[in-house]
Amino acid sequence: MKDRETEQRLRHEAKTLLEQGKVNYIIGFEPGSLKFTTTPLITKNKDSVDCLIINPFIVNNLSVYLTELKGRVGIVAKGCDSRSIVSLIQDNQVKREDVVILGVPCSGIIDLIKVEGLVDKDRGELDDITHDGDKVVVTVGGEKREFPASEVLFDNCLGCEFPTPQEYDILLNESSPLVADETASRKGIETLKAISQEQRWDFWEKEFSRCI
Structure with a gap:
């Protein structure tokens, strides 16, 4: 709403x-x-x-x-x-x-790759995705499945201060509540540190592709 x-x-x-x-x-x-x-x-x-x-x-x-x-x-x-x-x-x-x-x-912005992983379905098979406060509801085949927002949002969103x-x-509207999960945000950083330089480059290419 x-x-x-x-x-x-x-x-x-x-x-x-x-x-x-x-x-x-x-x-x-x-x-x-x-x-x-x-x-x-x-x-x-x-x-x-x-x-x-x-x-x-x-x-x-x-x-x-x-x-x-x-x-x-x-x-x-x-x-x-x-x-x-x-x-x-x-x-x-x-x-x-x-x-x-x-x-x-x-x-926070929903990471569709995370959603697909949680429900084990391609996004084309999903009926609806809604974000309501601290939870995200995914509808598949008419069945609603509820997940904590921290499991579905982009890691960067979880550490967002503003x-x-x-x-x-x-x-355009009143202020949004802070969605903070520093553990999840840090997990993404640690994952990047652990992978090879080539894998990190592939990751950033995908991230930058969202900006154009």
Whole structure:
């Protein structure tokens, strides 16, 4: 329900920014071609903002597109994304006055690979995945299975200190609670340390592929 409210607020604010000429572009997320995925949406068409979505699968860091666009840009940003935007501003790659940050409080992003492992099913076989507070409910063949969020979210999310953006112009919903599991987060780091350099390179290639 909270994602739906945030989504409606986002569409309203994005359309208003475009209609009033306060931005030239909106950067956000729209449904991806694969189940339970999203893809970046870059638009200057106010009617296209009805495609904007907010859900637990908005994994991409949209800040990578800021340096490619000319003019003023409205951008959807989670807590981790807003920190990337601030870094771009501090490095003089983007001017603060050219960015309108639409802050999205984030309770963590669902790792589909973890979900597939827990239910022993491919994502195409899943009916639904919902994130509700400290639990995630996966529906398979009409049967609901409940898991602690700490078992399903990306490891980086479990150690996140700023689920709510620290820098924003418009905050689209109230702050999200901190989802912290430092043990799980550290486990991912220790796993990386234990594997070969070639395996680490493969891992980071997959991680960076989410940013483009």
